[in-house]
Amino acid sequence: MEEKELQQLVEGISRSSFKKDFRHRALFNPRLRTTGGRYMLGxxxxxxxxxxxxLFGKEEFIKIIKHELCHYHLHLEGKGYRHQDRDFKKLLEEVGGSRYCKMIPGARRQSGKRHIYVCAGCRAEYVRKRQINVKRFVCGRCKGRLKKTKTFFRENID
Incomplete structure (x- = not known):
């Protein structure tokens, strides 16, 4: 599908499902990784x-377009266009848009980095994805001081 076809598809869905015109541009953005689409507020x-x-076909793609058109029309009308707003949830259900898009395999990269902390008092070991401030936090068991022992990558565990 080319951008011209996408533009026509979005305009058609807007007229048929929302009974309103879509007067802006619809484009493909191949840099999007973890989301199906996005509405640009500006x-x-x-x-x-x-x-x-x-990956998922035209039917699933149309549901994503309906989702983005909900943001579009509600924002232009001055109503609640965000995901948590009642107006958005109600309109999305009425037009049959998808709340979430399907995950693209390999789209999210998980950090393999891990930090190990050991309690000076009870020798309890804590493995964390994020670093913690050892001057501020203490052991949850004995309230002893924590000391960072090492940082490693998850692939090196075994």
């Missing part, structure tokens, strides 16, 4: 992830 354009169309 320009009112909609950017779509082409991988969603390729």
């Amino acid at each position: 320009s009112h354009n909609i950017e779509m992830n082409p991988a969603q169309l390729e």
